[in-house]
Amino acid sequence: MTVRKKKHNQAVIVFTRIPLPGQTKTRMMPYLDAEQCARLHTNFLKDIAVACRRSAADVFVYYTPERPAGILEEIFEYAKGFEVQKGDDLGQRMYVAIRDILEKGYEKCVLIGTDIPEIQAKYLKEAFAALDHYDVVFGPTADGGYYLTGMKKPLAETFEKQSYGHGSVLENTIASLESKGITAGLITELEDMDTREDLTAYRNRMRTERNLQYTYTGKYLMRTGRISIIIPVYNEEKTVGRLKEQLRGLKNHCEILFVDGGSTDRTLEKLGTEYRVIHAPKGRANQMNAGAKASSGDILFFLHCDSELPLHPLEEIRQVMKDHRVGCFGVAFQSHNFFMFTCRLASNWRAKHRKIMFGDQGIFIDRDLFFEVGMFPDMPIMEDYQFSLSLKKRKEKTGITKHRIYSSDRRFEGGSFKKLAVMAKMHWLRLQYRKHVSAEKIARQYPDIR
Template sequence: MKQAIIIFTRVPVPGKTKTRLMNTLTPRQCAKLHICFLKDICRECEKCGADIFICHTPDGEKEQRLLKEIMGEQKGYFGQQGEHLGERMHRAFEEVFSRGYGQCILIGTDIPELRFGYLKQAFKVLENRDVVFGKTYDGGYYLIGLKKPCPEAFGLGRYGHGHVLEDTVKILSQAGITVGYTKKLWDIDTLSDLKEYRKRMQTRESLKHRKTGQYVTQIASVSIIIPIYNEEKDIEKLQERLKVLQGECEILFVDGGSTDRTLELIDPGYRVIHSEKGRGKQMNAGAKASCGDILFFLHCDSELPERPLEEIRRVMRDYRAGCFGIAFHSRNFFMFTCRVISNHRIKDRKVMFGDQGIFIDRELFFEAGMFPEIPIMEDYQFSLALKEMQVKLGMTGKRIYTSDRRFPKGTIPKLKLMWKMNRLRSMYRKGFPIEKISDMYRDVR
């Protein structure tokens, strides 16, 4: 029996496709995302062995050439015909059945998690049922399969609501038409759908290597949040290092009431917001004012490696939180030891500190309760909160260089400070008053 698959799609032109995502993505990004959907779906359809037809809108030679560049020379391309969605789908089936096919499946293109096995299953269901559907989690369907034209399957006056499948099945049942199902899948129409797809990527290796997964990783937006207070010695150097990232991500300086020349030294091209003093308060204020998918908290005296956004996105493809590996310019043996211990602590104790450049999924940051607004150890407590939530931490391959300004000169003084910092963390875990620990921390600095 001859089998056919109809891929039912818009032509991926910027501004004309995935429009419900355009409040988050640019029109060009929406079009590229749709192209990734088409490539992934087409590859799965080709594995199925059925003839593939592309039914598209708008109809035209230019549009058809664009689709052929994306999907190759398939069995046929033809334009959608009809006033509403149901009529257009019905006519697409009539066109293909007129060419002698005994089974035909029509699929949409918002389901990049489609697998050829689900298509095979749909054809199998058609051996015993008149109609087969592939459900979506929003109440619609991404697939419908028939053995002959069936106008009853397209009798709804309106589509795009949460009862499309339920209402269609009622009509078919009343007409005595039997119905079966294949795999239920998620479609991607909205920002919420895209976020959920990113979460599934972190646990499903196969999604990361597909065109859609690669592109979703590439376009995850990053907000860099930098708490500042009397940073006139470092603020210009940091801005110079951040220049290459302007336009590539959101950059927010959060001032805690600087009394030196810090604010006047910040270029007008950067966004500055104001907060009460306190690193936790400042970083929380920055997070609330930001819009990125990934929040990256950076200290003013840190030096980023080359292409830091790529490093962050690479880690966030597999994890919901992470940080950079840390390094110091100092050649002192104990600073090298500090570097090794800090980087090992991420993997061993699942704890990261602020000078390592913490980055985290936006939703997870707020779910975890943000940074505690305490005088000290806000980063340590935040890591402990993530650990309690059993959040796995990732670490970049490239290092972030941080200042050793809090360390005194000389090997023995450095060793003493490391020991005392460890003692302060121990005191914090044992419940000593945070004010006392804060006073002791200022003493060691």
């Protein structure tokens, strides 16, 4: 392929697969399907293209399989050339690419893989600078491999008798080079992205490294974090039909699990077969924990059966979770009663400022954090209160959505005096709990209304 006029004395080789479904990022499957894997890799490439463009180096793309480069030419539209990888194994293909580029007259060349979407131009410049002092330079990954290798002349020894995909790749390579009198330097270590756990770690880094939220990879991961809605039910024949209708528009965009605690009415009959139903011993904590264990989502959303969701609940959850590991909806009631309005204000103030969330507010939480904190405590009552206290003790920041979730006021039936009496009793029960009265004793004072 004809090379355009050279502007720099150094070059970057992007060593990649064409992002084809079923042929790239397959270690992410089945967490991601083949199409999602290809889209993820495409976003990696877009971020890498930005870094390369800012690196003060000419860029060449070496790819596999042998077919029209297509999408690569669109992403790396400024690249000097596109070549099919040549060689019998990975090491030989990398060596041939570096040799070819250095033979074009470049003084320095670095080769990078495409599992590192967090690479920036400064790391490429760091590698070029390190080549002033070393024969070979590597960019190490946390798992013991490397995302970058660079040199000033082609050194086949770098790739001889080496296997890849294990935790001693870089260590073995450097030891072999040094035994031959070849000096090797290291630049900044980065995290590669090969597994579901790597994506989870990236999402966590986005919450502290806000610049990642504006990358192609970050935006894609914020849009595609998998949500599991977990709904504990017990004798909910009056409410379950209405909730099913609300969830119908969401079921192709998230996982939905109903967890029945042994209903004796027509709840199961009304649930039918449209949604997945699992069974657990009665008790909201037991049921929600069972649902969490059976789920597959990155974000767990615990929803009461008598709740009414805002228009775009999944988007609202993702918006909060890009900056937090746990959050909830604000709560509201379909009532114009002054005391219910007061209850709404108090509940939302408590969630926002005191970081205390209750179940009727629709708690959602990072999957790993949920299990780290020990799930909901096995208690007959106050499980959500204690759960919030445990998160608060860990100093987890709680986010709250822009729009409200409407909760049933069925526990507050009756006139204003009866509503006020129920609120006062609930406050009194929480006070007793803080004074270490047992949850079993408190539960006896808070009858099941179903």
